Amino acid sequence: MSTRQLISALACALCALGALASAQTESKPQPPASAQGEIKGRIISDDGQPLAGAQIYTRSLRNQYAGAVSDADGKFTLPNLERGTYTVNAYAPGYYDTANLQQERALRSYYHPGDSVTVRMGKGGVITGRVRDTSGGPLIAMRVRVIRLRDEAGRAPAEPVFVFGPPEVNTDDRGVYRIYGLPPGTYIVVAGGQSRNGFSNRPTAYDNDAPTFYPSTTRDGAAEVVVQSGQEATDIDIRYRGEAGHAASGTVETAGAALSDSDSVSLQIMTAGSLYMAGYRYLSGRESDRSFVFDGLADGDYDVIAEQYGKGSVRTTAASLRVSVRGADVPGLKLTLAPLAAITGRVVLETAPPTASWKEQCQSKLDAVAGETTIIARREQDKRAGAAYPGGAKLADVAPDDKNEFALRGLAPGRFRLDVRPPGPDWYIRTAALAAPTPAATNNAAAKTSAPARAANHPLTDGLTLAAGAQINDLTLTFAPGAAALHGRVITASEGAPLPDLQIYLVPAEPARADDALSYRSARVGNDGTFAFTQLAPGRYHLLTRPAQPRESNAADALASPYPDAQTRAQLRRDAEPTETLELQPCQRLTDHVLRLAPKN
């Protein structure tokens, strides 16, 4: 479990930073001189006890890193932080960071200096057992890995997770393995197979074998192991089959310019449509040999994904290929790296009128800087069957630089949702606009043909479809101060009646805002009837509910857009017309608003 450790070797430290920095913009000049702040917090275990000695890592979206260690009360301080947007993660051996799990579901939290953070760490579960050969003898120094298929609520991760991936251990001289610190969920266990680190300078007798899944089967027949927080799943014994695997080999090629020294290429082979990474390779830019071999593959379909990293650990090009292994080696694969997509633009922060009296109502001094904004791009799951899983970032986050510009680079082709977080609680997003694309900016045919459609679609409410290598430029996001918030509860018409599963909507009441897509909001009502809307444009709103769509069994509902689409907006507008309105003043925090459902008749 070396990756979980505090890394002391320099090379490893750089690798780790590179890996963490995978979704970043290019390095940009520093922000203008500004006061530094700190993020304070507390680490507690899920039973509410403080955790001492936990390691806390913070990363700014401009690639500044800092760390801290929690004290005896679980408290920590990350001091001297530049203004900007930060993520906070914690590590304590044997525990898991619930924020990491949210990250797994692409629901990362972002913080600003001045914020207080409570990091909840769960006591990890354990999977332990023995690996034996078919005659019952212990197999020693055998790699064992677990793959988390679903969380405790039965949701599969939106994307395969690599950096925070499953731990890998070796059996001891008795054939015993023990994997701990596991977040609750449903797992499969695999013995043998390739190291997830991509190499081992200590070859074992199992390196060319196809892996054996618990109890003694292939990936398809793998038995699931349910892990509960802090509990042990024991006797997860694997009878190792030791079947010969096959090799898939080939080369990585560049379509245009040659790779430079600062470039590197990472290669993964994933079981198609699955979360099992059957192999990983890293080709450094200094190696002229661009060939790869993945050994020990069982029969089945795989996706080989190559991603090239350039300066600043930004993905620049990628390629992927579906490979079918059927009882023989598959040589001669050719992956041709092609450019990845990018979204660039700028952020505008409007200023409040100097005479505005409402400023006193605000929580903050309204002195936010653009760098405190967060722009997140998430790729929607591609449900088409048969297509190889593409290379490139499926999740990227960025904060604007000191010129208020941002760039989300290295994006995989596909449909992306933008999640835009205003720079503070008193700010809301007023407009999101794309300039008409210039012919030079769209360097491929697919991007050109989608241009007219883009103009009609709203970049935030409808998402952005990126063709391979597409460059979407000049996305302007305008934020205004004076955001309001509305918290409340939905109650049934008759007391005690069960509350249906509801979606709640805010619909702007002023005719002038009827076509303002960002003034419409959607949220799911909690089981207890509560709802919350924050960072709203001030104004008059209708509030209405609709029966909610059934929850999907994956992360999709957790990532649902807060903005209704055009069709829903039109319908909401009509439905809202006869209902009452409520008015939200700038910086007003309206709490305890009660919405009583109309009696059914």
Place this chain on the structure above:
Amino acid sequence: MRRLKQHRPLTVSPTARAQNMYSTAMLRATQTQTRRHVIRALLIIACALAPLTYTSAQTPAKEPKDTGVIAGRITREGHAVADVLVTLMPGDWSAQQKPVAKTTSDADGRYRLANVPPGRYYLNPFAPAYVVSDINPADWRPGRMLNVAAGDKLEGLDFTLTRGGVITGRVTNADGKPVVETMVRVMAADEADRKKPQYSVAKFAFQTDDRGVYRLYGLSVGRYLVYIGESPEDGMVRVGGAGSYPRTFYGNTSDIAQAKPVEVTTGEEATAIDIVVGKPAQSYAVAGRVVDERGQPVTGASIVYGPINAEGRFVGSFGADGSKTNERGEFRLRGLSPNRYGLWAMEGQAFGGEQSANYSSAAAVEIIEQDVSGIEIKLTRGATLSGIVTVEGTTNPTVLAKLAELRLGANTRGQTGLAPPAFGNAKVNADGTFTLTGLRPGKTNLSLGWPQVKGFSLVRVQRDNLDQLEGIDIAAGERVTGVRVIVAYGASTVRGQVQFPNGQRPVGGHVHVEAHRVGTPVGTGNGSAEIDALGRFVLENLSAGEYELLLFADYPAFGTEQRKPPVDRKVVNVPETGDVQVTLVFKQEPGQ
């Protein structure tokens, strides 16, 4: 019939076991003739069927003359051990991390790797719970190092296996809570030399688990000191994060003299080797700023640091936490354990390998019981040195085309006090021109930088047509031009044999040979090679000329520069092409 001690008896039929033989790494000593025939027959079939077996365990009818053969026998207590995987790993660190060849021992314990291309390799049987003769499992790449030449028949490379011992126990803190994910290490409890640092001899598992339990296996017979935690003498750099535990030995003491040794005997378990640790060592922060010559803040610089000794020399590894100085030039490094450190600044990414126009001062810091602030690191615009690289004695366009792959490094001597090591190097352009920047004043030696390009060696450096044997004198901020760097491209090989006293190569130590052109300083990069398990060495890609070979008994400790004198030296004349044979004698100095 006899077999290795198993944790549970085997009751399967011979056929069932034989079918499984390729899928397990269990060690079996087979004694009966019938069994041997059955297995040999199956082995032939398996070899024919298995494309993954690179070289057959059977002797091929013809052996190509341009490759070598490695063969031997694996035994345990004098008996053959079958089914042991034997791998041959490449000796070059940059090569693919996979075996060049592998095979499995036959029923008589014999293995044979044929068609081995000439080169340097590590030969290692896979027997993780066993102690393998003459192999130090703690080596970065364990195995017997071998130089294989065309036509070599390296037979009799036998291995004996001994079931290793086990040390197991639990690590807890003063409150009785498990200490999770801490490294457990052992060092030989050598009464005579208890201070000699040694690395873990554990092979695979050496961390405590979530219960604080550890289990070290495959240990050779002996007495060990078991410990966790770190000592400032380790020279390790922690990049941020939690304070580590101070070094605590079994016996719950930080004093090595008080540590309780653990006796390990063949195949036995030493259990309940429990360690109770105190509080983790507090860690501290160092803050300061980076300024330029005019005292203006430098933004975006990385701070690199490493432990230094009382004499102000770097004594271990270097670290950087990935953060950069802010717009006021300020930095803050966290998580440093009490120790002496040297700090310096690198513009941009730490160890990015890029040249800078400036050189950095180094600041010495001693952390005792509190944070340190107010450290100032200065970047000064350095001198530049430009010129041209020429290749001596060749007009071969393929060789000349490789000029652009070369990199030149500069090392300046004669500084007083703490100086950061030189990391940046300059790319040589296709026409041979180069410019080194950011050089500090002093005597500067040029060398071929990393990555080395095979075949090239530095012959001499000239300024104004004069050889600069002692280095080039560079004044502060000087712009030195017109420097000629003469390199040679060679394809000759020196093959050597080292004669050891009593014919025994010392186990565990690293014996290596270094070559330098007569008239150039030692260590200017004409090559060095490790002496292999058979006492042989190969120095390749040398160009014609006179070289001195120096035989060293061990590498100097990192950062000390104080190495023991060579145990032998010899001057050889390397021709334009072809091989030279040389014999060196490992002279044990009296009293050593």
